Amino acid sequence: MTSSVLVVGGGLVGTSTAYFAAREGLNVTLLEQKHIAYGASGRNPGFVWLHCRNPGWALNISLKGRALYDQLKEDLPVPFEFRAEGGLIYFHDERQAPIFKEFVEARQADGLDMTLLDGKEVREKVGPIREDVVGASFCANDAQINTPTVVNALAAGARAEGADLREGVTVTRLIVSGERIIGVETNEGNFFADKVVIASGAWTEKLMRASGYEVPIGRERLQVMATKPLPAQIKPVVYGPLAAKTYTLFRNLPSWDGSLFHSKIEEETGLELLTLAAQRANGEILLGCPMDYPAEVDLFPSLEGLGAIATDIMNDFPGLRKVGIDRVWAGVLPFTSDMVPVIDEIAPGLIMAAGHVFGNSAGPMSGKLISQLLTGREPEVDMTEVRWDRQLDPVVPGLSVQW
Ligand SMILES: Cc1cc2nc3c(=O)[nH]c(=O)nc-3n(C[C@H](O)[C@H](O)[C@H](O)COP(=O)(O)OP(=O)(O)OC[C@H]3O[C@@H](n4cnc5c(N)ncnc54)[C@H](O)[C@@H]3O)c2cc1C
Known part of the structure; x- marks a missing residue:
């Protein structure tokens, strides 16, 4: 049974995971190396873009994610900017x-x-x-968000639900006990929890390599x-x-x-x-x-x-x-090579939630799905396409990709 969670990364995926997990009553600590919305989520121009989402998981989660914003507007303690002009x-x-x-x-x-x-x-x-x-x-169906406002609103929501969000804490390695991931090493000492969620966006490959995992992101x-x-x-x-x-x-x-x-x-x-x-x-x-x-x-x-x-x-x-x-x-x-993230428990105690290309439509919904995984429930979207054990090609710096 999971009662405590460490979330690594303060972007759309990390803050929404912290928010939804804290709402489920879990004891949540989020660790962000710089500040909330430092990464892609704070830097993108805010397209909630359903226009070109491939049928399957990408379109399903984007439709649900687009609808989730209406709910978040009601539920989060501070406002964020959302416009539905297509x-x-x-x-x-x-x-x-x-x-x-x-x-x-x-x-x-x-x-x-x-x-x-x-x-x-x-x-x-x-x-x-x-x-x-x-x-x-x-x-x-397309819409627009001012992304930093959304990430900060999710962070405020997570804090209001009791989560501890720490900025300026860099995770350097996973801590392993037997087969299980039990925590992380950081510049501020070690943190332990029942589950670790990696939501470190474009930094994931480097972070995971330091702990012996090859993650093609x-x-x-x-x-x-x-x-x-x-x-x-x-x-x-x-x-x-x-x-x-x-x-x-x-x-x-x-x-x-x-x-x-x-x-x-x-x-x-x-x-x-x-x-x-x-x-x-x-x-x-x-x-x-x-x-x-x-x-x-x-x-x-x-x-x-x-x-x-x-x-x-x-x-x-x-x-x-x-x-x-x-x-x-x-x-x-x-x-990733197939343009959908990895959202899966890839080792006991370790959930990967990284590789989001279209985080504005999928990110907050991913956090909700991860909270369902954490509490042992069946996620409300079929997760087969985003499993860790699917075939992913290596990524080659310099080579362009299609979405
Ligand atoms: C310029 C630009 C335009 C984009 N346009 C769009 C768009 O219009 N629509 C759309 O849907 N998507 C767009 N995207 C993609 C979108 O921004 C991402 O899908 C989304 O932000 C991913 O969120 P994330 O939480 O996974 O990653 P991030 O927002 O990058 O968050 C990861 C966080 O982890 C932290 N971190 C990393 N390593 C560590 C560590 N070791 N310890 C602690 N913390 C760590 C980072 O500092 C960062 O804050 C765009 C991206 C960019 C850069």
Whole structure:
């Protein structure tokens, strides 16, 4: 019987695990190396993106996760920012139109609330976009969160339920007794509990290797710019056409033509571009994102990456050419070769909850499912796809992946 839990990592997955486990009456301690929301969860632009989630576990948990936000708004002791204005992927080449049409039809068949917008409809939703935009796939299920506000609200909820959240505590190794994991070593001494939950995101591979586990969780760095606060002008979360090739769902379409989804900037820099724009409630517009695959967690934006965002955004959003930039940053997203996390008890006493690519839709729900595992209940979502004993390919730094 589990009565005490150590959670390693203060991102969406760790704080939601702490919150739901504490609500179940478990004695929870969360250990975060820096501060709550230091990792990917505090650095991402907040797309709750159902648009391109693969059928199966990814789509199931994302639909449940999207709905969970309504509940969290009621239950958490402090507010967080959530907007339900949908999401779109625009395109500005007529030759891309049949691909987007086929994509929308396929997603409707998967049960999503999707439509194909024309150029005028896109311009109504996205003020500063280029005049010649041809259309967009639009998904009404998509939403937007201001991620640090969500993580901090979950942390406040966990504390209110009695969890002890400690910042500035770095876990260095697992403590093993016989076959069982019984605690962790840290820079602040040893901690012991009935179960340890590893929710350390992109740091997981390194942390687990120190304890003799090979965990194939890769690192994808994305860079972001934030403008100064501006008048409201972008309603949904917005991706550009280059994003399409990142998704297996697009690339597997019979009409897919990869030659229509490349840019000169990508050729020149070797970076992949996930063109995106999203406006927060305070008016700042988040812009991104070049992507690369560092060997270690690297949280510094590069001049080349920032230059790529600037050039790309000026092409597609001429209305933003002159706006002031307030901040730039990078974050590192964890991933596995099949793009769903590992959520499983991988050894007695040790639960792995890492490898979330789409943590905004899945993260809080993962925490709920982990609390169900911790209390010995059947998780409310079938977890077969996220088991540890499935075949996962090694991750190779530098090599790009498809979501
Ligand atoms: C720029 C960017 C854009 C993204 N865009 C989106 C998006 O639009 N939609 C979406 O759904 N997802 C997006 N993602 C992915 C999303 O951010 C992740 O899926 C999610 O944040 C993963 O949450 P996590 O809790 O697993 O990891 P993290 O948020 O990274 O949390 C892990 C925590 O563990 C801590 N930690 C690590 N090692 C140790 C240790 N040894 N001891 C103690 N603490 C430790 C870290 O400091 C960190 O705070 C994006 C990611 C990035 C970087």
